[in-house]
Amino acid sequence: MMTNPGNKVTQGQFSFLPDLTDAQISAQIKYALKNNWAVSVEYSDDPHPRNTYWEMYGNPMFDLKDPAGILMEINACRKALPDMYIRVTAFDSSKGWEAPRMSFIVNRPPNEPGFRLLRQERDGRSQGYTIVPYATDRPEGERSSR
């Protein structure tokens, strides 16, 4: 509680820091473009850490030279989907990597209820633990907290 006021989901880069400003996001995207990584914008309302594949907002942008265009996309996504988690992923397609190299959240829903810890009793008083996001208590489309 004290260590994470607001229950901010700490996934991806910079998630323990205050939200990045547009200028900081531009600088990060510039770094990704300099390394020829494909930058894409994704959104989801399910913050479970094992939810790997978020919805894509438009195609990955790998032929851009300047972050201004990508920032335009991010702001369009924020306007269209203000209650979703939105993240920016930079994918490295070079041989040997073929994996995302950067991934950070750029937009959070106004209320982040966090995760529920489910404890399961197993044999011999041992415990199994699962986490379930509070957001997924409601079906898709009704998860906005407004």
Add this chain to the structure above:
Amino acid sequence: MLKSLDPSVVGNDATVDLQKEFEASNIDDVFEKLDRDLVGLKPIKTRIREIAALLLVDRLRRKFGISSETPTLHMNFTGNPGTGKTTVALRMAEILHRLGYVREGHLVSVTRDDLVGQYVGHTAPKTREVIKRAMGGVLFIDEAYYLYKPQNERDYGQESIEILLQCMENNRDDLVVILAGYKNKMDRFFDSNPGMRSRIAHHLDFPDYSPPELKAIAEIMLSGQNYRLSEGAASALEEYIPLRMKLPHFSNARSIRNALDRARLRQANRLFAGRGEKLTRLDLVTIEEQDIRGSRVFVEGKLDGDPADGAVS
């Protein structure tokens, strides 16, 4: 968008040195390169110098802590074919980048097909994608008047124009738009889109080249490809140029390039016909008089190339 310089601000009574700023900025390099590589085009070179002067003065103002808005840099190039519009647009991207006005300095060259879609809802994403690619650099729209087709009310060009207008106004820091086309058609285009005209700061007209300028262009093209003209060939070229200018479909520098390509063809065939003899480097590199005189422009007063395949000299 200007690169940030020395952040220390001087007091109001200090003086600043324009000459030193000029030398420090390497802009002179840019001018020299422009003068060397492009023949003629005096109004364009003058305008570029004026923009560079504005940049320098702006840098000095920042030393006093006075900042000003990025100037509007959108341009309109009008002129006949082959007068260098696309070439200068390419150079303009590099020049503006060196002067510090654009961040990346790449050029995205599009025509109507890249901006306008074929069905409802297709245009906006297409235009936006192109704009995204061009951010940080220069967007060059060739034959811009095709964007607007008033006679076809189902045409989606107008949508593309609206998106462009919005972007040209709101993202002036990120993008420079250069339109190009024939003068009378562009005038008509602007008459029907006054919003577009008011956003263009620099209207530049590309004059036709004069015969001596065309000869100089020919020499630059040849030396770039490691050829040279013999004396007879040089005077034959001087005669060829005014004759060609009188014939139809003359496209300035492009016609010269085509003529030189045909001269190279004739040179190659001449050398091949006499292939028994040994050839020196000079033989391979020199275009002789008969290579130029072989053109139908001299012989028959007509254009080179078979009328059936439409090739022009």
